Amino acid sequence: MVQKRAAVLKVLQTSEGHLQADEIFKRVKEYYPNMVLATVYNNLHALANDGYIRHIKTGTGADFYDKTPTAHEHALCTSCGKLIDADLGDLGAYLREHADLPILSYDLILHTVCPQCKGH
Amino acid sequence: MVQKRAAVLKVLQTSEGHLQADEIFKRVKEYYPNMVLATVYNNLHALANDGYIRHIKTGTGADFYDKTPTAHEHALCTSCGKLIDADLGDLGAYLREHADLPILSYDLILHTVCPQCKGH
DNA sequence: CACTATTTTTAGAATAATTCTAAAAGGAGG
C-alpha cells in the first residue's frame, strides 16, 4: 500500500481547480505531518507517469497539477494567476493535421483574464 | 546609442536557429569581453518587449530566443534538445474560433524528434 | 513467519536559470 501516494492523489481529487506542489504539500501535511516536499514531488511524478493526473508547466513560476488526466487545454489568468480549463475542441487533430513534423505531445498555455477577474 | 543591445540583437540575427541566454552571452562576449549575463537578460527582455525578437519558454531548462518575431510555432526535439520552427497554419485563428475564453496570447511547444535525429 | 528485494520516504544539500539590488558608468540635451 502506498499511503502517501494515495493521499496526494486524494488531495488533488477533492480540491477545486489546479494546485501547485507547495499547496498540495500543505494539505497533505494535515494528514501526514511528517510529510516532506520531496515526497510530494515523487508522488506527483509517479501519478502523472501512471496517468492518474496531469502535470502542467506554465513557464511562469511553479507548475500546476490537474486531477483530470483526459485531454483538455488550460489558460492562465494574467490577473490572478489561476489556471483554468479551456475547451478548444479537438486541438490534437488540428495539430496533427497541419504540422509538418511528427508530434509526440505538446504543451499549450493560453493567457487570458478569467471571468472572475473580468468582473473587476 | 545602445551598443550592447545592438550586439545582442546582431548575434541572434546572424546565428542559425534558436539560442539560449548563455550561448548568446558567450558570443556577445567575444565583442564585449566585459559583458555580464545580467546585461544579456536585460537586453533580451528589452528586445522582446519592443518586438524585435521572441522569447520562448520551453518549460524544460533554459528559455530560447528567436530572431524571427512574426507568428510561427516551435517544436522541441526530445532527442537533441534543439528548438526548431514548426508550421501549423493559422493556429491563432483556430484557437480564437474554438476557445471559450478571450485569448490574450498563448505559448505552445510541440515535442518531436527532429529530422536529423530521426536519421539516427 | 522469516528473509530478501524493491519501493518509498526522509532530510537536507545541490542545482540552475533567472531576477534583483545598489552602485557606477555612459550618453543626451540644454
Place this chain on the structure above:
DNA sequence: CCTCCTTTTAGAATTATTCTAAAAATAGTG
C-alpha cells in the same frame, strides 16, 4: 559643464525543483 535618464556591472538572492544517501516501509517467496 551640469543634470537627468538609461544602461551596465557585480554579485547576491530567489525559487522551484531535483538529487543523494541513508533509513524505513512494504511486498514477494518459500
